[in-house]
Amino acid sequence: MGEVAVLGLGMHPWGKFPEKPLNDICRVAVEAALADANIRWRDIEAVAAASSRFSGGKGWGLNGNDIVEDMGSTGLPVYNMSAGCAAGANAFSVGYTMVKSGVHDVVLVVGGEKMPKGFIQTSGLEDPTDPEYLRQRCVGLPGPGFWALLTKQRMAQHGTTEEDLAAVCVKAHEIGTHNENARFRQLFTLEDVLNSNMVNDPLRLYEICPVSDGAAAIVICSEEYARRKTSHPIFVASTAVATARFDDGLPRGLACVPGTEGAHHSEARIAVAKALEGAGIGPKELDLVELQDNTVYYELAFPEEWGMCEPGESESLLHAGETRPNGRMPINPSGGFLSFGEATTAQGIFQICEVGWQLRGECGPRQVPGAQIGMAQSIGLGGNGTAVVLKR
Amino acid sequence: MTQAETVLSVEGLFAQTASGPRLLGSSCARCKSAYFPRSESCHNPDCSDPEMQDAQFGPYGRLWSVTTQGYQPPAPVITQEPYSPYAVGFIDLDDQPLRVVSRLRTDSPDEVKVGCRVKLVLAPLGLDDEGREVVSWQFEPMENDE
């Protein structure tokens, strides 16, 4: 079997667009991906779309159908994939599998989102059998509090300081200012971050990614098809989807067994390990990683949990500049969720776009020099995890 | 002034027993996995022949992590009026394989430290929109912390 190529990448910039219909936001991303691939809508053989519970999709997560109706109802198959915030990369993995197996030659992967105001409420149900409802009704722990508990535990275990946390945010915005698709493009000083409101001790307002609107689209195709269109295709080295393990010690409802896993987010660790194995490389061989930084904590914890560096080493790598685009272990050269905000189901696809642009060498001041292989990682409600590795 | 009516945050999750407050859950007799709230099935993929039993958990544990809820979260979270930030923690129970999410009962949420000893209590979270006092399980930092 031949390789699967990433032929076209497209995005609508992230921001808040209350007056703009979701279809219009998605169409910008789709048309950009088609133009980048040098193909027409009629050339798309199937759509793999991220399902949203926040916007579009006729209330059923039929977001791919919305896009097909808007772009032109050619009768093509649509696959709507639901995996919380991991839906975008989950859809990419399904699209990849279909091209790899020869079912389709050219597939559009797409996610678009308009988010409601405020931090994400992970469940709208008022149902005493729903663990998320129970957690809010009986305790009161919204998403940022959950991240704060992980962060506080890291501080106790590794001596991470509030200044370390703020430095992740400063670095993200320094890079994000160079990304025309990013929503927050201003520079922050360490002092700015440390003076922002405490949301959930130890996490401050600027250290938590807010919600955004945005859309991203990718055309993937068979190697043979790609060779007819471009002399320098980017290829998919591997994709992986995982769910959380029973014993990872991270209470997603009211309680869990304390855990033997080592990685708190086992769904992320498993997906990354599978993707690296599929790509035939070790964690230290990645030239760049786009990881899901809903908050600064993840940029410190994840590289350690995946074996990219040693436990407790992330802070020193950060301060030494090694996680910048020109460092030894570049993390989130896009500027990350902290610079974009989270347009949940579009997010995983934006990450893959960034890895693709990096491998093409099109990223200007935020370019990782000579990037050959990179990974995008996402996690979502329900213990969903994904990882995608692209290579030149 | 009349005493406020009291309701439980959710029925069936906790109780005042003869030996004090307890969380009500399940335990698998085979693999010893603990569940809160109750579970009809054992989620341990390595457990070959699950046998679920009702179990009571608590009252002692150690704080695995803690945060202070700096802003007033929206419903269905029950808070004090006027709002005052509260502490939430993950607690590892003594002698029981369970890590529990809980609000902490303390007047100084910012002073509570990871690793401190805590004890289960049943205490009000605040008033619901009908003015009733909503009681839930909480953990209280212990004075003789060791």
Ligand SMILES: [Zn+2]
């Ligand atoms: Zn069992």
